[in-house]
Amino acid sequence: MPQLPGSSLAVKRISASPDPAPSIRTAGPEFAKLIDISRCIGCKGCEVACKEWNELKIEPTRNFGSFQSHQDLSADTWLLMRFTEIEVDGDLQWLIKKDACMHCEEPGCLYACPAPGAIVQYENGIVDFNPDKCIGCQLCISGCPFDVPRFSAETHKVYKCNMCVDRVEVGLEPACVKTCPTNAITWGTKDDMVALAEQKVDRLKDRGFENATLYDPAGVGGTHMMYVVPHGDRLVDYDLPEDPTAAPGALAALAGLKQLGMGVMGLGLLGTALHYLKYGPEVADEEASDPASPEPGSGPDAENT
Amino acid sequence: MSRLERFTYFERVVHWTLGLSFLYLLMTGLAFSHPRLFWITVLSGGGQTARFLHPWIGMLFSVSLGSMFFIWAKDMRLESNDREWLMAVRAYATRQKDGVPPAGKYNAGQKLFFWAMTVLGVVHLASGIPLWMPAGVLGIGPFYGGTVNTMRLLHYATTLGGGGLLIVHVYLGTVAYPGTLGAMLHGRVSRGWARLHHPRWEKEQAGD
Numbered sequence: 001m002p003q004l005p006g007s008s009l010a011v012k013r014i015s016a017s018p019d020p021a022p023s024i025r026t027a028g029p030e031f032a033k034l035i036d037i038s039r040c041i042g043c044k045g046c047e048v049a050c051k052e053w054n055e056l057k058i059e060p061t062r063n064f065g066s067f068q069s070h071q072d073l074s075a076d077t078w079l080l081m082r083f084t085e086i087e088v089d090g091d092l093q094w095l096i097k098k099d100a101c102m103h104c105e106e107p108g109c110l111y112a113c114p115a116p117g118a119i120v121q122y123e124n125g126i127v128d129f130n131p132d133k134c135i136g137c138q139l140c141i142s143g144c145p146f147d148v149p150r151f152s153a154e155t156h157k158v159y160k161c162n163m164c165v166d167r168v169e170v171g172l173e174p175a176c177v178k179t180c181p182t183n184a185i186t187w188g189t190k191d192d193m194v195a196l197a198e199q200k201v202d203r204l205k206d207r208g209f210e211n212a213t214l215y216d217p218a219g220v221g222g223t224h225m226m227y228v229v230p231h232g233d234r235l236v237d238y239d240l241p242e243d244p245t246a247a248p249g250a251l252a253a254l255a256g257l258k259q260l261g262m263g264v265m266g267l268g269l270l271g272t273a274l275h276y277l278k279y280g281p282e283v284a285d286e287e288a289s290d291p292a293s294p295e296p297g298s299g300p301d302a303e304n305t
Numbered sequence: 306m307s308r309l310e311r312f313t314y315f316e317r318v319v320h321w322t323l324g325l326s327f328l329y330l331l332m333t334g335l336a337f338s339h340p341r342l343f344w345i346t347v348l349s350g351g352g353q354t355a356r357f358l359h360p361w362i363g364m365l366f367s368v369s370l371g372s373m374f375f376i377w378a379k380d381m382r383l384e385s386n387d388r389e390w391l392m393a394v395r396a397y398a399t400r401q402k403d404g405v406p407p408a409g410k411y412n413a414g415q416k417l418f419f420w421a422m423t424v425l426g427v428v429h430l431a432s433g434i435p436l437w438m439p440a441g442v443l444g445i446g447p448f449y450g451g452t453v454n455t456m457r458l459l460h461y462a463t464t465l466g467g468g469g470l471l472i473v474h475v476y477l478g479t480v481a482y483p484g485t486l487g488a489m490l491h492g493r494v495s496r497g498w499a500r501l502h503h504p505r506w507e508k509e510q511a512g513d
């Protein structure tokens with residue numbers, strides 16, 4: 001592993017913050033993790049390394065007829081190797097997906113989050129949750145096109161892979177990268193990883209995987225965890241969305257409506273204020289008696305609230 | 306001095322449970338939807354507490370909404386007279402009382418406000434539950450993803466409608482028409498107030 005530069009945790013985006021990106025430091029490296037699925041032997045060493053480094057609780061599991069360790073990600077399991085067995089051209093294929101946060105350039109979770117500072121994105125590409133600021137609403141789960149964040153019923157907050165931000169900061173690679181015995185996971189600057197991925201894709205094509213492709217979806221501005229996928233025509237079978245988006249229609253409409261929202265409330269307040277200034281209070285005249293029902297003894301009312 | 310009873314003790318309790326819970330939901334809801342207003346959650350014990358309380362206050366709101374519906378729905382039925390009142394709403398807003406047909410216990414605007422708030426309240430409840438329990442409830446769900454995002458849009462759109470109407474309601478119920486807030490506080494209004502705002506209702510009460 002070549003020596004990596006450390007990376008200052010300059011903040012690029014903050015959830016629910018109307019203010020512009022706070023960082024003035026833009027020269028730092030942008031990192032990416034590259035998963036070469038064709039080299040994965042399914043040992044799950046990365047899962048263990050993830051638990052160890054991040055000191056996550058061990059979750060008891062059971063055999064449910066798959067090579068997979070757990071059935072799903074959880075607040076305590078940030079990384080799960082998913083195994084899918086399918087037939088491709090008459091051959092049994094073992095599709096593996098390293099399910100964890102993709103660290104999107106355009107993070108749907110961050111855009112969906114209503115709590116200021118609960119989700120931050122650093123200049124180095126890492127999207128990190130800050131449980132201290134999290135209000136436990138779980139809206140990030142619905143904003144994430146990859147269904148990654150998980151809610152903890154214990155703390156009522158949401159958790160996910162943080163790309164070992166505490167290692168990356170001091171120039172180390174994430175724990176899963178460090179542990180992988182086949183180099184199926186590599187780590188470096190985003191540019192280097194894209195270049196490496198292109199070589200890998202070419203090599204796979206030479207070997208007959210003509211649909212081999214790099215998964216770095218444009219709908220979320222690219223990701224900082226990328227895949228080299230041997231069967232690029234079968235993304236769905238890998239459980240990789242074909243066209244993920246950080247701004248699903250409903251949330252884009254919501255953002256638009258919010259622009260309008262304050263205007264509606266503001267005009268309402270302004271309108272009533274102007275109405276009052278023009279017409280003032282409409283005070284009942286207690287003296288003027290209606291000829292149809294004369295009211296003896298009704299004087300000016302003191303109850304003009 | 307002659308005073309008319311406009312709202313019973315029970316009606317007032319129901320109305321203020323509804324009014325204050327709505328106000329709480331509006332304030333915290335706007336805090337969740339507008340980062341610049343997030344500080345409002347501090348008034349409610351912080352973000353996580355506000356997020357915990359909002360749906361529970363929503364339950365209180367829903368129960369009081371249901372109660373209000375049962376006690377007031379029959380008085381809020383629209384009549385032929387209400388059509389004419391609505392045609393004259395401009396004259397009403399500009400205080401040209403001559404052009405406005407006399408109202409009964411509630412004028413057409415109040416009736417429509419009642420119906421609008423009832424419908425919006427039901428939509429608030431229906432869209433709020435998937436946001437509250439996105440992992441599913443009573444065997445329905447989970448709602449994560451598209452359902453939650455659509456419900457957010459619906460919930461917020463409903464809030465805009467309800468919030469806008471509330472501004473007008475509070476304005477008319479307080480500073481615009483002196484004596485009206487008293488109707489909802491201690492239940493009674495003066496003869497003059499009734500004659501001015503609800504002449505047909507005032508006549509019905511003539512016997513008192």
Ligand code: HEM
Pocket residue numbers: 114137138139327330331332333334335337338339356359360361362363364366367426429430431433434436437438457458460461464467
């Ligand atoms: C009737 C039962 C209600 C329930 C169960 C409910 C529940 C919820 C929940 C769980 C959220 C998500 C909050 C978050 O995670 O940030 C929410 C958001 C919100 N609520 Fe309610 N609510 C209810 C009624 C209301 C009412 C009456 C109002 C307005 C007066 C309101 C206004 C809002 C607003 C504006 C949001 C933010 C929407 C967004 O930006 O996505 N809610 N509500």
Ligand code: HEM
Pocket residue numbers: 311320323324325327328411414415416418419422471474475478479485486487488489
């Ligand atoms: C929190 C601020 C509120 C204030 C100051 C307020 C005040 C009043 C007053 C003074 C009345 C009596 C009107 C009359 O005698 O004709 C009234 C009636 C009524 N209020 Fe409210 N109210 C508030 C909130 C709400 C909310 C949130 C709702 C519904 C969701 C509501 C629904 C009604 C209805 C349906 C009536 C009877 C019809 C009408 O007067 O429009 N109020 N309110």
Ligand code: SF4
Pocket residue numbers: 100101102103104106107108109110127143144145146147148149160
């Ligand atoms: S994969 Fe999901 S949780 Fe990770 S950055 Fe993208 S939207 Fe956020």
